[in-house]
Amino acid sequence: MSVSTIPAVAPVTAGDLRRRIWLVQIGFAALTVLACVTAPLIGPTTISLRQVFDSSIPFAENVDAQIFFIARLPRALAGALVGASLAAAGVVLQALLRNPLATPFTLGVSAGASLGAMLVITLGLPLTVVGVPAVPIASFAGALAAVAVVYALATLRRQGLSTNVLLLAGVTLNSLFSAIILFVQYLADFTRSFQAVRWVMGNLDVSSYGPILSALPLMGIAFVVFARLPRALNLLTLGAEGAATRGIDVLRTQRLAFLSASLVTGAAVALGGPIGFIGIIIPHLVRLLVGADHRLVLPASAFLGAAFLVACDVAARTVLSPMELPVGVITAMLGGPFFLWLLIRHR
Amino acid sequence: MTDMLRRRVATITCLVGLLSVLVGAQGGPRRIVSVVPALTEALFAIGAGPDVVGVGSFDSHPPEVASRPRVGGLLDPDMEQIFRLRPDLVILYGSQRDQIEQLTRAGIPVFSYAHGGVADTLSVIRQLGTRTGRADDAARVSAAIETQLADVRARVGDRERPRVLLVFGREPGSLRNIYASGGIGFLHDMLEAAGGANVFADVPRESVQLTSEAILTAAPEAIIELTYDDRMTLDTQAAEIAVWNRLSSVPAVRNRRVRLLLGNQFVQPGPRLGDATAAIARALHPEAF
Numbered sequence: 001m002s003v004s005t006i007p008a009v010a011p012v013t014a015g016d017l018r019r020r021i022w023l024v025q026i027g028f029a030a031l032t033v034l035a036c037v038t039a040p041l042i043g044p045t046t047i048s049l050r051q052v053f054d055s056s057i058p059f060a061e062n063v064d065a066q067i068f069f070i071a072r073l074p075r076a077l078a079g080a081l082v083g084a085s086l087a088a089a090g091v092v093l094q095a096l097l098r099n100p101l102a103t104p105f106t107l108g109v110s111a112g113a114s115l116g117a118m119l120v121i122t123l124g125l126p127l128t129v130v131g132v133p134a135v136p137i138a139s140f141a142g143a144l145a146a147v148a149v150v151y152a153l154a155t156l157r158r159q160g161l162s163t164n165v166l167l168l169a170g171v172t173l174n175s176l177f178s179a180i181i182l183f184v185q186y187l188a189d190f191t192r193s194f195q196a197v198r199w200v201m202g203n204l205d206v207s208s209y210g211p212i213l214s215a216l217p218l219m220g221i222a223f224v225v226f227a228r229l230p231r232a233l234n235l236l237t238l239g240a241e242g243a244a245t246r247g248i249d250v251l252r253t254q255r256l257a258f259l260s261a262s263l264v265t266g267a268a269v270a271l272g273g274p275i276g277f278i279g280i281i282i283p284h285l286v287r288l289l290v291g292a293d294h295r296l297v298l299p300a301s302a303f304l305g306a307a308f309l310v311a312c313d314v315a316a317r318t319v320l321s322p323m324e325l326p327v328g329v330i331t332a333m334l335g336g337p338f339f340l341w342l343l344i345r346h347r
Numbered sequence: 348m349t350d351m352l353r354r355r356v357a358t359i360t361c362l363v364g365l366l367s368v369l370v371g372a373q374g375g376p377r378r379i380v381s382v383v384p385a386l387t388e389a390l391f392a393i394g395a396g397p398d399v400v401g402v403g404s405f406d407s408h409p410p411e412v413a414s415r416p417r418v419g420g421l422l423d424p425d426m427e428q429i430f431r432l433r434p435d436l437v438i439l440y441g442s443q444r445d446q447i448e449q450l451t452r453a454g455i456p457v458f459s460y461a462h463g464g465v466a467d468t469l470s471v472i473r474q475l476g477t478r479t480g481r482a483d484d485a486a487r488v489s490a491a492i493e494t495q496l497a498d499v500r501a502r503v504g505d506r507e508r509p510r511v512l513l514v515f516g517r518e519p520g521s522l523r524n525i526y527a528s529g530g531i532g533f534l535h536d537m538l539e540a541a542g543g544a545n546v547f548a549d550v551p552r553e554s555v556q557l558t559s560e561a562i563l564t565a566a567p568e569a570i571i572e573l574t575y576d577d578r579m580t581l582d583t584q585a586a587e588i589a590v591w592n593r594l595s596s597v598p599a600v601r602n603r604r605v606r607l608l609l610g611n612q613f614v615q616p617g618p619r620l621g622d623a624t625a626a627i628a629r630a631l632h633p634e635a636f
Binding site for chain 1: 405420423516520524559564595596
């Protein structure tokens with residue numbers, strides 16, 4: 001488990017590297033911008049951009065503007081945030097746990113979030129808490145609870161943070177929460193348990209900016225932490241001892257990595273539901289494209305994750321229109337085969 | 348045991364079985380278990396209530412069901428409990444294949460149910476009458492529903508039919524995961540009978556999960572939202588209706604024609620189908636009543 005198959009970083013000259021980092025960041029950022037700008041223009045209904053931005057028509061009567069600003073733009077923004085968050089969290093956790101199979105959902109965060117959402121949906125609890133819908137609040141609370149339990153267990157036995165305990169506690173908590181989720185669903189009546197099952201498939205149709213704005217500060221904090229992590233993550237992939245001998249405060253790095261990745265995952269799941277596959281596929285895809293250096297992998301994954309989820313969500317809302325296709329189904333169906341193809345081509 | 352003896356025992360068992368089936372058919376089943384809420388309700392409506400010895404987890408109508416033992420539902424039928432009740436007729440969902448097979452193997456007659464349109468509901472009630480030896484009562488109940496529907500149609504028939512979005516599921520407090528009626532099934536039929544034109548009539552499905560774009564584009568003139576939760580407080584109801592205000596370009600929202608109808612009669616197509624249709628018609632055409 002502790003044997004890493006995440007490749008170590010090959011040395012390059014400082015100037016070369018800086019230039020590569022900039023190129024990669026600009027390239028992937030352009031892709032994200034392209035996705036976010038194009039996505040609101042695509043949809044089953046033809047809308048006129050002139051009418052969208054025509055201020056002489058009141059917004060309440062401007063259908064094109066409502067389709068653009070309510071049905072499409074918030075989805076693209078939510079998709080970009082959730083995609084970037086899950087992909088970046090995947091990179092950080094794979095490095096932290098030194099396990100290429102780690103995902104943002106490995107450590108119980110998504111199961112905790114799902115349990116929270118499920119309780120609100122199946123028990124029919126109050127629908128808003130101070131004006132914010134209860135489902136995202138409950139799912140974020142569930143995510144925090146899971147993080148707290150896993151973190152407490154991993155720091156309980158010894159001074160440091162045991163990544164092995166972290167991993168095992170996370171996996172066990174996932175199973176335990178899943179069992180409770182099944183139990184709650186089993187007791188709930190059919191319509192409600194169906195709604196709960198639908199929530200798990202992910203949905204970015206937020207139809208307003210409130211949920212995005214409430215997730216943004218949490219994601220912002222996490223990304224500020226992420227920006228400081230790449231060099232330390234590079235050394236962590238060599239192992240805790242190796243990193244310590246090169247002057248890294250291992251415990252502090254592990255703690256920051258774990259908490260920021262969990263925070264961003266909790267916020268992303270509260271916003272879009274537990275959308276699978278992005279957190280594992282995007283980091284590996286990016287590694288195949290730009291190598292293993294986290295200074296490249298982390299920002300590139302965030303940008304590509306954003307672009308990929310925005311694109312998948314366009315498919316989710318157009319392919320079967322007027323029906324919505326669960327976006328989690330699309331990420332898995334597009335991402336899986338594509339990733340396998342890349343894997344075969346590169347080996 | 349010799350072969351001869353074994354054959355004789357088998358023959359006698361067959362004869363006894365056949366005889367009991369014939370007697371049962373004449374007198375009608377006396378111990379009925381139903382896990383389908385709409386049909387439990389129908390059993391009581393056709394006068395077979397006293398013969399109902401077990402009901403499903405979600406049965407709530409008529410109030411008499413409260414005194415009957417619960418035997419699970421669509422996903423979790425308690426077979427042991429069903430067998431223990433020694434039923435001579437069990438009503439299950441057609442999709443409960445394993446359970447139907449178990450009961451058939453045990454020689455217990457099964458009435459399997461699948462819902463469809465309004466016409467199917469009426470025919471299921473009549474079939475149930477035939478199976479329980481109460482064909483006349485069932486015909487009366489089904490005719491009463493038809494009369495109610497005809498009355499509703501007569502009241503709203505010559506009025507302008509608003510384009511209606513009929514919603515039956517949504518994530519509470521938000522416009523996410525909205526489920527609405529497509530162009531087939533009892534909800535669609537009820538809406539059309541109630542004098543509404545289903546905006547998603549051309550989608551050949553019973554249920555459609557909608558994007559907010561689909562709703563903005565469809566621009567319904569009225570939105571009827573059904574919820575089986577009849578204990579929802581007035582504050583919650585007002586809050587749930589207010590959620591729609593976000594889609595202010597939709598005529599239904601602009602003209603305050605978003606209505607919430609509470610009760611399980613809207614989602615369980617049974618004897619109250621006529622009442623439910625009338626309630627939808629009243630919400631769409633208050634001036635006709």
